[in-house]
Amino acid sequence: MSTLAAAAPAAPVQPVLLIFQPAMIAQFMVMFLMLLFVYTMTQRARAGAPVPPIRKLAGLEAVDEAIGRATEMGRPVHFSVGLGTVSDSATFAGWATLGYVAKMCAQYDTKLINTNRNYLVMSINEEIIRQAYLEAGRPDAFNPDDVRYLSGSQFGYATGVLGIFQREKPAANFMIGYFYAESLLFAEGGYLSGTIQIAGTTNTTQLAFFMAACDYTLLGEEIFAASAYLSKEPVLVGSVVGQDLGKILTFIVIVIGTILQNFQGKSNWLTSILKK
Amino acid sequence: MVRKDLPRVITTISALIVVFSAFTFIGNQMKLTATVDKWLQVSEATAFLIGAVNLTRIHGQNIQRQRSGYFNSIMLLICLWGFFALGLVNTSNGTIYRWIYDATLVHMEATMFSVICFYIASSAYRAFRIRTREATVLLVVATIVMLGNVPIGDVLWAQLPTIKDWILRVPNSAAMRGITIGIQIGGFATALRILLGLERAHMGGAGA
Numbered sequence: 269m270s271t272l273a274a275a276a277p278a279a280p281v282q283p284v285l286l287i288f289q290p291a292m293i294a295q296f297m298v299m300f301l302m303l304l305f306v307y308t309m310t311q312r313a314r315a316g317a318p319v320p321p322i323r324k325l326a327g328l329e330a331v332d333e334a335i336g337r338a339t340e341m342g343r344p345v346h347f348s349v350g351l352g353t354v355s356d357s358a359t360f361a362g363w364a365t366l367g368y369v370a371k372m373c374a375q376y377d378t379k380l381i382n383t384n385r386n387y388l389v390m391s392i393n394e395e396i397i398r399q400a401y402l403e404a405g406r407p408d409a410f411n412p413d414d415v416r417y418l419s420g421s422q423f424g425y426a427t428g429v430l431g432i433f434q435r436e437k438p439a440a441n442f443m444i445g446y447f448y449a450e451s452l453l454f455a456e457g458g459y460l461s462g463t464i465q466i467a468g469t470t471n472t473t474q475l476a477f478f479m480a481a482c483d484y485t486l487l488g489e490e491i492f493a494a495s496a497y498l499s500k501e502p503v504l505v506g507s508v509v510g511q512d513l514g515k516i517l518t519f520i521v522i523v524i525g526t527i528l529q530n531f532q533g534k535s536n537w538l539t540s541i542l543k544k
Numbered sequence: 545m546v547r548k549d550l551p552r553v554i555t556t557i558s559a560l561i562v563v564f565s566a567f568t569f570i571g572n573q574m575k576l577t578a579t580v581d582k583w584l585q586v587s588e589a590t591a592f593l594i595g596a597v598n599l600t601r602i603h604g605q606n607i608q609r610q611r612s613g614y615f616n617s618i619m620l621l622i623c624l625w626g627f628f629a630l631g632l633v634n635t636s637n638g639t640i641y642r643w644i645y646d647a648t649l650v651h652m653e654a655t656m657f658s659v660i661c662f663y664i665a666s667s668a669y670r671a672f673r674i675r676t677r678e679a680t681v682l683l684v685v686a687t688i689v690m691l692g693n694v695p696i697g698d699v700l701w702a703q704l705p706t707i708k709d710w711i712l713r714v715p716n717s718a719a720m721r722g723i724t725i726g727i728q729i730g731g732f733a734t735a736l737r738i739l740l741g742l743e744r745a746h747m748g749g750a751g752a
Binding site for chain 2: 310426427
């Protein structure tokens with residue numbers, strides 16, 4: 269007690285208004301820069317300014333060919349967005365392709381089977397396909413029974429898909445979304461039933477399986493360009509260019525960071541900025 | 545108008561809440577992200593019935609029209625609704641419920657998972673066939689990595705494990721990191737497109 273009484277009174281603490289979460293300022297700046305790039309490029313596209321085209325993506329170029337093959341053979345098309353949920357960006361990329369595939373199938377009068385593991389994703393898939401059939405002017409051709417929920421279990425779902433491959437023999441198989449260990453089961457099962465296969469995922473551990481077993485593979489980020497690539501809408505293409513500007517900036521930061529790390533060590537100015 | 549714009553407005557507001565919660569001190573203290581997560585959980589729980597109804601409708605039709613293999617549909621519906629009813633009576637921690645789960649589902653899933661090893665062999669055989677320059681590189685690298693991972697590789701040539709480690713640590717890591725960075729930026733840009741209302745594929749329509 270006496271020690272406490274003898275201690276000098278502490279200076280009053282001034283409250284400081286914290287706007288940003290500590291250690292989140294750099295991340296916020298990165299988000300802001302990306303937003304700026306995407307917004308600027310979409311505005312340029314809207315104003316009719318020239319926007320660099322997206323390079324040819326073999327996997328997306330082959331979409332029409334795969335559906336055409338299924339039409340000629342009179343066999344269905346199968347589409348899966350994988351095991352991802354509604355909060356996965358890969359699922360959104362899958363939806364962009366699904367809309368296009370569904371519209372093509374509606375135009376060619378080709379049966380489209382969509383299998384699902386997540387019921388929330390299934391509801392959205394059903395709506396996307398229904399809308400695509402409506403846009404193609406063939407709402408009567410849409411069959412809700414072709415949008416199927418198979419199982420909530422990963423391998424239960426895989427077994428269901430393999431069964432469909434065996435029984436209904438689709439001529440084209442699209443797998444675009446987030447896939448786990450079932451990726452190879454689908455790809456090999458599809459190969460054995462004679463489908464042309466186009467796959468894409470952001471799960472890097474499964475990419476090798478798709479590369480080995482499928483006819484065309486969209487590597488990682490390529491699936492995010494699908495909506496712009498297939499729709500050819502200038503505003504969406506502009507947003508992909510904005511994304512590429514972000515990639516160039518990241519590349520520059522990596523190069524500068526590598527140089528600084530080698531010459532100044534870990535405590536260089538770039539690292540301290542990025543830690544803020 | 546409502547069909548297209550309302551989901552877009554809800555999406556943008558939800559995304560802004562998450563951004564506000566992640567970056568600002570006040571938002572973080574209010575735990576807004578947890579609230580949005582709860583909304584998602586409620587939506588998923590509500591949608592559960594959609595899946596069960598879809599299965600029942602499709603397999604019910606199979607049974608009604610006596611399509612080939614319709615007895616499998618009967619079995620599926622018995623399992624689906626029987627297990628559901630058992631869960632209600634016995635709870636998911638009940639002895640009978642756990643026994644059925646452990647004695648059937650676990651083993652069936654393990655069986656399906658094991659099938660992957662055979663499929664790896666058949667897909668690797670196709671991928672390694674020397675048709676192009678890339679396939680040749682793949683074959684050579686894969687042979688080194690496989691031999692470097694097993695004791696016989698070390699016996700054949702002592703340098704094989706060292707080369708294998710270098711392949712995995714340097715060129716493989718570099719390529720994987722490149723792909724990962726691209727995926728993260730692509731995912732981020734997609735999120736921004738959704739936030740700005742540019743990406744509308746999830747609301748129906750072809751492509752965008």
